[in-house]
Amino acid sequence: MLPPVTHPALRDLIVGNKEITTTKFGFNLLLTNNRISYKKNPSEATVKQLAQATHEFLTRYENLYQSELKQLFSGDYHA
């Protein structure tokens, strides 16, 4: 189960303070578009909105994204 949407790793991922290595196209597209959106409008409201969308995406794809979830949330993620 994923940690809550307020987990600081999601914020770090969106603002570019955390990197995830993956070959999964959907995630790479989401991540890059998130960072473009944040650069364009670097507000907390943007972070909140993008964190929500990213959390929803990772929840939906949890079974396929085990490696990415472990990289992102480290010990806070348990399959």
Place this chain on the structure above:
Amino acid sequence: MLNTIAEVTKMIATEKPLLLAGSESALAQLPKGNWIGGTTSYFIDSDGGTFSESSIFVDELPDFVQGFKIAEYSVETLPSICADAPEKGFSVLILPAGSSVHTAYAEGAPRYEGFVLKPVVGWVSGVPLPEVGRTDPKVFNGQTGACFSACAIAMHVALPANKIADVEIVNVFKPGEGDKITFPKAGFVQEQCLVNGKPMNFAQYLAGIQADIRLPLTANYNGSVINVSIQSADEATHVVRLYAPVFPGVEYSFAAPVADYVSAFESALPAKKTDAAFACNCILNYMYANLGGKSAGSVPSMVTFGEIAHQLLNQTLVRLMIHNC
């Protein structure tokens, strides 16, 4: 797989949902049924690259799909495509090349509600190359028999709880070591750019470096390489036309040359070649790599004028995979 019109007619009679690609004259001969279609006359089958005005490429959706809905989209309604998709499933979208819906989706999709969250795959329909600019590419709604050149057609497909759709791309191109190019605005048509931070006219820049425009611009999306192919560069008007939009905030560079496309493609394919539920490849790969009669890997696909893997791509093989979950 490539089929004759008679074979496809029989498949339509089974009422299974089908994704069809073929020439306008071939698709127009089909009976009404549970299918959507887009025009192209180029295919990659088990025998290699093929041009045919009478064959139809068929993607039959798996038996386990739980339901489907066919929908037509205009520029105004297209932004709701992901919202219209089932909570669990995927959508297949076909856009006529050069239409306003083609431009609208290419430039706007990353801002649509549900983008990436709900997978969208599909293709841009086209015409035989000598007909470009003279004949409009079409899409077909098989349920009504209607054919459009200015609207998009989509099939929204629902999956059972134990299945999930994921989109993969296979791209033989890698960013080269050359200049870093950025653009101030999104779009298919560009005049100004920044080359290594220095403002330049893009057409003049391309002429100056004698760019091989068979190679796409590439952007690195966290390790996934996205191509944008160049349609034309006119030094006189200072205008460069692209086959997909570039976006501000994204850094582009020309792809490194690929010596042997077929070998590069084979090695770029994932080791586990699970059958894709849908696949399409790009007409530019077909042309520039001279794929006529060559196998280009073991992935049969329609050859299209742009590929959709969430957003519009160029010179890329797109595969829709359905996994157990």
